[in-house]
Amino acid sequence: MEIIEILQKNIDYIEENLKTDISADELARLSGFSIYHFYDVFKSYVGMPVFAYITKRRLKHIVYEAQRGKNIGDIALQYGFGTYAGFYKAFKREYGCSPQKYLKITTVSKPKLISLKEEANIMYTETQIRQILCNWEIEFKEESIINYGVGGGVQSNNTWGIGKKYIFKTGSNISGLRTHISVARALRKQGFIASYPIKTKEGDDFLLVDDRYYVLLNSIVGEQLNHEDIYHSDRIKIGNTYGEAIGKLHKVLELEGDINEVNEKNLYQRVVEWALPETKKYMEQWGVPLPDDFYEECIFELGKLYHKLPQQVIHRDPNPSNIIYSNNEVTGFIDFELSEKNIRIFDPCYCATGILCGSEKIEKGFDKWIDILIGIIKGYDKICILTEEEKKAIPYVIYSIQMIFIAWASQYDKFKNLAMTNRNMLLWIWENRDKCFCNL
Numbered sequence: 343m344e345i346i347e348i349l350q351k352n353i354d355y356i357e358e359n360l361k362t363d364i365s366a367d368e369l370a371r372l373s374g375f376s377i378y379h380f381y382d383v384f385k386s387y388v389g390m391p392v393f394a395y396i397t398k399r400r401l402k403h404i405v406y407e408a409q410r411g412k413n414i415g416d417i418a419l420q421y422g423f424g425t426y427a428g429f430y431k432a433f434k435r436e437y438g439c440s441p442q443k444y445l446k447i448t449t450v451s452k453p454k455l456i457s458l459k460e461e462a463n464i465m466y467t468e469t470q471i472r473q474i475l476c477n478w479e480i481e482f483k484e485e486s487i488i489n490y491g492v493g494g495g496v497q498s499n500n501t502w503g504i505g506k507k508y509i510f511k512t513g514s515n516i517s518g519l520r521t522h523i524s525v526a527r528a529l530r531k532q533g534f535i536a537s538y539p540i541k542t543k544e545g546d547d548f549l550l551v552d553d554r555y556y557v558l559l560n561s562i563v564g565e566q567l568n569h570e571d572i573y574h575s576d577r578i579k580i581g582n583t584y585g586e587a588i589g590k591l592h593k594v595l596e597l598e599g600d601i602n603e604v605n606e607k608n609l610y611q612r613v614v615e616w617a618l619p620e621t622k623k624y625m626e627q628w629g630v631p632l633p634d635d636f637y638e639e640c641i642f643e644l645g646k647l648y649h650k651l652p653q654q655v656i657h658r659d660p661n662p663s664n665i666i667y668s669n670n671e672v673t674g675f676i677d678f679e680l681s682e683k684n685i686r687i688f689d690p691c692y693c694a695t696g697i698l699c700g701s702e703k704i705e706k707g708f709d710k711w712i713d714i715l716i717g718i719i720k721g722y723d724k725i726c727i728l729t730e731e732e733k734k735a736i737p738y739v740i741y742s743i744q745m746i747f748i749a750w751a752s753q754y755d756k757f758k759n760l761a762m763t764n765r766n767m768l769l770w771i772w773e774n775r776d777k778c779f780c781n782l
Contacts, residue, residue, distance in 0.1 A: 345753045346458050348373050349387055353456050360400050361420055366392070379616050386750070387458065390517045398553070401436055402453040404429075409450055414441055438546070456553070471502060471510065477542050477549050478558050480508065509537060509559040509676075516555050517603070518679035523547055524603040525595070525655070525678040532594045535562055535674035562676065564668030569700030572662065573710055581694075581717020587672035588660055588689050588718075589725025595655045604655050606683040610648040613742045614641060620749035621768075628765065636741075636772055644738040650731040651685040658682050660689050661696030687732045690722040691739045695747075698767055708770050712778055719782050737771075737779050744768040 352369050369392060370380040384392045400421040408414040415426050423429035433441050502510045513519065522537075529536040539547040540558040548557035572580055595601075618637055625631050657664070658680040666674045694715045701707030719736065722728070744764050751761035771778055 345383065345387065349384060350458050352384065352392075353388075353458060356396055356399065357455060360396070360403060361422065363422065364396060376615075378611075382612070382616065383753070388514070390515060394517060397432055398436060399453065401433055402450075404433075405441070405444065405448075405450050406452055408441070409445060414445075454552070474549070474556050475504070475510065475558070477544075477556070478540060479543055480504075480540070480558070503561065504558070507561055508540065509561050510556070511559065512554060512556045514553050514555070515679060516550070516553075519548060519555055519557060521603040521681050522678040524601050525681045528598040528601050529591075529594055532597055534591065534594045536678070537562055537674070537676045559676075562666045562674035564666040564673040566663050566665065567667050568662075569697065569704060569707075572697055572714065573701075573704045573707060577710060577713035578717040578720075581714040581719075582721035582724075583667075583670070583672060583717075584660075584662075584665065584693055585690055585718040585721025585723070586725055587665065587675075587721075588657070588693060589722045591657060591660075591675060592654065592686055592689065592726050598655070600683075601655050601681075604681050604683055606653075609684055609688060609739070609742060610644055613644070613745060617742065617745040617749040620752070621745040624748060624752045624761070625765065630765065630769060632769070632772060640738055640741050640745075644735065644742065647731045647735045647738070648685070650729070651687060651735055652729065652732070653683060654686050655681060655683050656686055656689045658684065658688070658692070660693045661699075662693075663696075665693070685735075685739070686726065687728070687735060687739055688743075690718050691736060692743055694718050695740060695743050695767070698771075699763060702763065702766065708767075708774075712781075715778065716781055733782060736782055737775060740771060741768065744771065 352373055355369070355372055356364060366377050366380070369384075370377045373380050373383075375383060381392065384395075388395055390398070400423075404414065404417045404421055407417050415429075418426060418429035423432070430441065433444075437444050500512050504510050511519075523539055526536040526538040530538050537559040540560060541547065542549055542558075548555045550556075567580075618640065622632070622637060657675060657678060659677060660675065664675060664677045665672055666676060694711075697714050698708070698711045701711050704710065719728075744767055747764040748761055748768065751757035751764065
């Protein structure tokens with residue numbers, strides 16, 4: 343059974359039991375996952391934590407029933423809110439106003455059952471996009487609407503360029519969008535270029551229709567570099583440019599401290615409890631097992647260093663498709679939906695592995711990648727001086743990133759090729775570890 347079918351069982355079960363107590367234990371058992379893995383998979387696929395999703399669905403049913411004349415306080419109690427104050431707080435956080443105001447200005451239809459397969463395949467015509475854009479005070483009639491690339495020339499079905507000034511996005515990961523907006527505002531306050539939301543005619547950061555958001559963002563001057571551009575240039579120099587840019591981004595994020603909507607994550611826990619055992623299982627199934635020494639070294643060395651590694655808010659997804667480049671310099675970053683508080687060395691390591699992912703198409707690409715890795719780490723170190731523990735942790739953070747990708751991508755048939763690519767990357771890095779990390 344595919345992961346989407348497993349999660350659909352959870353979605354249907356939640357819908358049938360909104361008026362009862364729903365525990366993480368019963369949902370995890372239904373899916374056949376551990377609780378930790380269930381939390382991770384649910385959020386990755388549905389776009390929000392499971393209990394945030396349950397609250398959202400309860401609120402939708404409460405509004406619908408209240409609109410039909412039922413007492414809203416009584417309905418809230420039926421749907422599991424212990425007090426009206428708790429319901430009111432949850433409602434205002436979700437809808438931005440009081441229940442009474444919302445019922446006056448909005449007519450809601452009966453909540454539709456959620457189909458994950460349908461949600462994942464929503465397509466929009468240019469006419470539909472233009473109609474939705476009427477919710478913003480912008481001139482776009484003469485602007486071209488272009489499908490936006492998501493790295494490596496892959497076309498997105500939820501992101502479009504509106505001329506040269508704007509980016510238009512839609513999706514269901516509302517908590518991720520709020521994370522992006524929160525980080526983008528913090529960066530803008532410090533004078534750092536980031537893609538922030540353009541207010542709608544109603545003065546909102548985004549348009550919300552049912553469970554789907556629509557947001558218009560300012561565009562950043564420049565473009566994403568493809569792997570050919572990166573590999574066919576001065577590799578150490580371009581690595582330095584990326585590393586320094588991530589360092590400058592981290593300096594600004596460090597100044598802001600804690601940012602609303604950004605959660606704290608533990609890389610070591612995620613690897614030990616999920617990614618490592620899953621990777622070991624898949625590698626054995628594929629007939630290319632790594633030695634036990636690899637797994638034991640990862641657990642021991644990363645565990646020994648982890649609590650000493652500096653943590654702060656990070657981008658979390660600084661691959662080349664999210665880094666905008668122009669005139670031999672980085673002009674900005676996009677897509678902060680995955681931002682979190684984690685070890686800061688994660689970002690430069692992730693940037694390096696994102697570039698390595700395209701190396702198989704480049705002649706001697708893996709060997710050439712070492713120059714890029716050196717450049718990124720040296721560039722980052724110029725801005726954010728690395729501690730001795732961070733330098734020692736770099737190989738294990740890179741191994742961890744590869745294991746996370748293998749464990750995640752292997753769950754989905756459509757990402758099997760990505761799983762194989764990351765398998766090949768991890769094998770090569772481990773076999774060439776002395777060559778990869780000796781000059782860092």
